[in-house]
Amino acid sequence: MARLTAIAASARALATSGLLRPVSPSRLVAAAAALRHWGVNYAGGFAASAARHPDRPCVIDPTGTLTWRQVDVRSDAIANALADRGVGNDTVVGLLCRNHAGFVVATAALSKLGATVLLANTGFAGPQLREVLHREGATLVVCDAEFVPLVTGSSDAGSDASTNGTTVVVADAGPGTSDLTTLADLTTLADLATLADLATTGAPQRPPAPQRPGRMVILTSGTTGTPKGAPRPQSTGLDTASAMLDRIPYRDGDVTVLAAPLFHAWGFANLGLAVFLGSTMVLRPRFDPATALADVAAHRASVLVAVPVMLQRMCDLPDHVIAAHDTSTLRAVVLSGSALPGALATRWMDTFGDNLFNLYGSTEVGWATIATPADLRADPSTAGRPPLHTTVRILDDDGLPVPTGTTGRIFVGSSLLFDGYTNGDNKEVIDGHMSTGDTGRLDAAGRLRVEGRSDDMIVSGARTCFRVKWKNSLSASPG
Numbered sequence: 001m002a003r004l005t006a007i008a009a010s011a012r013a014l015a016t017s018g019l020l021r022p023v024s025p026s027r028l029v030a031a032a033a034a035l036r037h038w039g040v041n042y043a044g045g046f047a048a049s050a051a052r053h054p055d056r057p058c059v060i061d062p063t064g065t066l067t068w069r070q071v072d073v074r075s076d077a078i079a080n081a082l083a084d085r086g087v088g089n090d091t092v093v094g095l096l097c098r099n100h101a102g103f104v105v106a107t108a109a110l111s112k113l114g115a116t117v118l119l120a121n122t123g124f125a126g127p128q129l130r131e132v133l134h135r136e137g138a139t140l141v142v143c144d145a146e147f148v149p150l151v152t153g154s155s156d157a158g159s160d161a162s163t164n165g166t167t168v169v170v171a172d173a174g175p176g177t178s179d180l181t182t183l184a185d186l187t188t189l190a191d192l193a194t195l196a197d198l199a200t201t202g203a204p205q206r207p208p209a210p211q212r213p214g215r216m217v218i219l220t221s222g223t224t225g226t227p228k229g230a231p232r233p234q235s236t237g238l239d240t241a242s243a244m245l246d247r248i249p250y251r252d253g254d255v256t257v258l259a260a261p262l263f264h265a266w267g268f269a270n271l272g273l274a275v276f277l278g279s280t281m282v283l284r285p286r287f288d289p290a291t292a293l294a295d296v297a298a299h300r301a302s303v304l305v306a307v308p309v310m311l312q313r314m315c316d317l318p319d320h321v322i323a324a325h326d327t328s329t330l331r332a333v334v335l336s337g338s339a340l341p342g343a344l345a346t347r348w349m350d351t352f353g354d355n356l357f358n359l360y361g362s363t364e365v366g367w368a369t370i371a372t373p374a375d376l377r378a379d380p381s382t383a384g385r386p387p388l389h390t391t392v393r394i395l396d397d398d399g400l401p402v403p404t405g406t407t408g409r410i411f412v413g414s415s416l417l418f419d420g421y422t423n424g425d426n427k428e429v430i431d432g433h434m435s436t437g438d439t440g441r442l443d444a445a446g447r448l449r450v451e452g453r454s455d456d457m458i459v460s461g462a463r464t465c466f467r468v469k470w471k472n473s474l475s476a477s478p479g
Helices: 002-017 025-038 042-052 068-084 101-113 125-138 143-151 195-199 238-247 265-277 289-299 308-315 319-323 342-352 373-378
Strands: 057-061 062-065 090-094 116-119 139-141 167-170 215-220 226-233 255-258 280-282 303-306 332-335 354-364 366-369 392-395 408-413 425-427 432-442 448-453 458-460 463-466
Touching: 025 042, 025 215, 025 448, 042 068, 042 101, 042 265, 042 342, 057 068, 057 101, 062 068, 062 101, 068 195, 090 101, 090 125, 090 143, 101 116, 101 139, 101 195, 116 125, 116 303, 125 143, 125 226, 139 143, 143 167, 215 265, 238 265, 238 342, 255 289, 265 280, 265 303, 280 289, 289 303, 289 319, 303 308, 308 332, 308 342, 332 463, 342 354, 342 373, 354 432, 366 408, 392 432, 425 432, 448 463
Parallel strands: 057 280, 090 116, 090 139, 116 215, 139 167, 255 280, 255 303, 303 332, 332 354
Antiparallel strands: 057 062, 215 226, 354 366, 392 408, 408 432, 425 458, 432 448, 458 463
16 A cells, blocks of 8 residues: 555656656657667666657757757767777776766766766866776776876876776867867877767667666765765666655756756756656856856756855856846756755845755765755755655664654665665665764654764674764754
8 A cells, every 4th residue: 555655646746747748659659669678777768758859959068959869869879889899788987077968978878888887076186086997997988088187197297198998988078179189288098089989980770778777886975085986776767756856846848957067966866857857958067157047047947956055156146147147937946965054045045036945865875855945944954854755764873763853863765775885885774774974853844954974884794884973063954
């Protein structure tokens, strides 16, 4: 009975989003064939969205617009070209790109090969980047031209630009960046392919489905500051999507200004939702607050995906700059990734309207709670309530529930919990609920307030690595 109730709730969320609206029989058949070929994952999502609305824009960036059909066709060719070079289920591929169409096309192509995709932080220094690539076993890196020296080591003093066996493919990240002559003084590599090269040379037919779906590895620093790999399946399951759709008014065919970094768990989650809903993603390699508002106005965007500091910078713009851009089309401004100060939540809504949604979670547990505009008006510092298919427990140091209003350690239960870091470590799990590493309390209305770090237990195999006392130092909820 509980499962039937959950299915009914998911169906309501999907219907409200418009995803279940009627489409022509021929497109429905084509979408079903795509999902039958690829499965319910990123590869299937890209192909199904291309079948349902082939001419709808998929991604808009400074270089132009690609439709869903163009992304599907281009990623087929790139996948075939990479398969000819030996890329497949057993390949780990580093993806080091800013927000642009190349990131999206590369994600589609690599998912069609069933590869493991390592999302690398564009802020990494060269030695840190190469250590992570080596540790995770990446033998191919798809990166923007500006990052080639970091991957090869040619930016380091005394380096001989050796890639240590790693193949580099240059993504197309804007005017001039796909021109390899600009790399002449950066690397001694004789032959660097680009995504554009692969799209031209790869066979145009649909690739065979891989033996098993690939996975994504998202890097998280954890409490030690050392980047750890958190693997996740390349899946767009109904429970995953409906949990978000139940609380945030995403809609089929939205135009989304996706300002949050795509390599981050929050940005990548919204890429997955765009694939699921067939939305249009408006991307720029670098964030600028006035440009973001201009993009909302120019494209009549209904969704803005950001992190709190981006909202702070937009609110800090002069009044005449804000007034110059019509943002009335925004239905949802969705945040995560860092603490949202209560004063900023109120300031944004007073300026731009009650369209703010703040998500609290982590790379390891996925999303835990979502604060709606009504929640944030009632308590600007709240992290909100658990969405569909998610439960939150507040436990004491012995793993027992604490009374409502009492501070304890935050544990989350859902289908989004990861299976452990790539190094074998894991988070503490009690009765199917995983620690977020934070402390907080639930109020009488079921809203969570995050109050600090717990520096929780990390388990390596059957060993407890460390456990120290809570540090209750934060007053605003991480997003």
